[in-house]
Amino acid sequence: MSLIPEWLERYSRQIVLPEMGSEGQKKLSESSVFIIGCGALGSAAAQLLTRAGIGKIRVVDRDFVELSNLQRQIIYDEGDVKSGYPKAIVCAEKLRKINSSIEVEAIVDDVNPQNIEKLIEGFDLIIDGLDNFETRFLINDAALKQEIPWIYAAAISTHGMTMNIIPGETACLRDLIDTPPPPGSLPTCETAGILNSVPTAIASIEVTEAIKILLGKDFKKNEALFWDLWNGDILKIRVSRREDCPACVRGEYEFLAGKGSKTVTLCGANAVQVRPDKRANLNLKSLGERLQRIGRVRLTPYVLYFDIDSYEISIFPDGRAIIKGTTDENIARSLYSKYIGI
Ligand SMILES: [Zn+2]
Numbered sequence: 001m002s003l004i005p006e007w008l009e010r011y012s013r014q015i016v017l018p019e020m021g022s023e024g025q026k027k028l029s030e031s032s033v034f035i036i037g038c039g040a041l042g043s044a045a046a047q048l049l050t051r052a053g054i055g056k057i058r059v060v061d062r063d064f065v066e067l068s069n070l071q072r073q074i075i076y077d078e079g080d081v082k083s084g085y086p087k088a089i090v091c092a093e094k095l096r097k098i099n100s101s102i103e104v105e106a107i108v109d110d111v112n113p114q115n116i117e118k119l120i121e122g123f124d125l126i127i128d129g130l131d132n133f134e135t136r137f138l139i140n141d142a143a144l145k146q147e148i149p150w151i152y153a154a155a156i157s158t159h160g161m162t163m164n165i166i167p168g169e170t171a172c173l174r175d176l177i178d179t180p181p182p183p184g185s186l187p188t189c190e191t192a193g194i195l196n197s198v199p200t201a202i203a204s205i206e207v208t209e210a211i212k213i214l215l216g217k218d219f220k221k222n223e224a225l226f227w228d229l230w231n232g233d234i235l236k237i238r239v240s241r242r243e244d245c246p247a248c249v250r251g252e253y254e255f256l257a258g259k260g261s262k263t264v265t266l267c268g269a270n271a272v273q274v275r276p277d278k279r280a281n282l283n284l285k286s287l288g289e290r291l292q293r294i295g296r297v298r299l300t301p302y303v304l305y306f307d308i309d310s311y312e313i314s315i316f317p318d319g320r321a322i323i324k325g326t327t328d329e330n331i332a333r334s335l336y337s338k339y340i341g342i
Pocket of ligand 1: 171172173174175241242245246247248249
């Protein structure tokens, strides 16, 4: 029988690193990380943090595992698609199998202004594994308010981006991007595609920065990193705190106060309406061209109809959409962010 304690053996390859040591390992075991989104970014980051021995991990996601996820979301397999289980549940179950000595919690929910503060309360750090900007602006507000460091990350096509946001110390998301881009103005992974190495690479950077922040080591400040894996370009973008930043300077948490899209279930219609906060000026023709690669599209001068799986989505030029085939507002918001983009 080995005389080496289990934890020493498990973490031996990182304890031996001068950057970590057994003191560092102990710190990680006393740390907690909240991971928002269990897609490609979130599930890759969750795996690495679990293997690194973070003491407590909470994952939250509103979606279910789908066949089209398997190309890049490295924690899932075909059995998970068949099971029809929510991503957060499946992800947490796999994390527990990887490391039973840490605490893993799963929450199946849409993160919104009503629940975010309770969800992140008491955590040492937040990892962004999201697929939409609206929720990122909400995290920015909530993290600043509760003074929790968070790491912004995004991945699409052949490139990705990440930035550390430390309340009171660095620039925040609104110093990089003032407000969420109008709905339908940005490509999504569903319409533009994504190279499967991109989210894994970006998640690796997120996790490295997370470990440095948790250990109290030097980490990247006021700098966003953009990496195009296809052409090999890495850009470091200087981000300064704006003197009048509404969030990190003035402390006005507009997104936490409810700024953002609204959903409402249309009674008796088996449909949900999603109305963006800002009136958009959508080019239905070009959106239709993007969507026709993945579903059936019908365009009239006033509305774009898009059929995907068992849903019919009617999209109006002002960004409003009616999603038929569900009365679940979480599913409707998820479909909106996947196919129209918010
Ligand atoms: Zn700011």
